[in-house]
Amino acid sequence: MKKVGLYFGTFNPIHIGHLVIANHMVEFSDLDEVWFVVTPQSPFKTKKTLLDNHQRFEMVYEATKDYQKLKPSNIEFKLPQPNYTINTLVHLGEKYPDGYDFSLIMGEDNLKGLHKWKNYEAILDLHHLYVYPRISEGVIEHQFKVHEKIHRVNAPIMEISSTFIRREHKKGKNIKPLLPPEVWKYMDEMNFYR
Secondary structure (H helix, E strand, C coil), X not given: CEEEEEEEECCCCCCHHHHHHHHHHXXXXXXXXXXXXXXXXXXXXXXXXXXXXXXXXXXXXXXXXXXXXXXXXXXXHHCCCCCCHHHHHHHHHHHCCCCEXXXXXXXXXXXXXXXXXXXXXXXXXXXXXXXXXXXXCCCCCHHHHXXXXXXXXXXXXXXXXXXXXHHHHHCCCCCHHHCCHHHHHHHHHHCCCC
């Protein structure tokens, strides 16, 4: 059974913080692989700053191609929108009925709001959660502090955000060290976020 951690995000763009977290999860937990699940742009929400789905997927591909245990995934591109995590998990279970055990990777900030997710009880019944530390406001509900399927992984705290990268790049700041070299090259060539 291959244990796969699903790391959801818009990855707009993917940066070294994402890679550090994913690599830490795959090297210092019992996960065999981490799949970066690129969240598609919702047809109901158009954000000027959100690049096309395939361009963001291409950046994730570029960032992960040299890491054997890290994979890009466009699985949500084919699902109806707006999409919920539970639907993606059901779809993955149908697509990979044998040999895969899917878990979720999330920051502690998301764990604080998990009780608001659609069918969060079903997610926890069927899947494990791997949680990395984040500096954030709010309180984790007691049920999530002691839940047998929620695993805390003491990954480095990464305070880098894609929003910061886009904003400062637009101002002409050098954000190159915050990105994997292949992502910087692609982003620069395509003139993204200017």
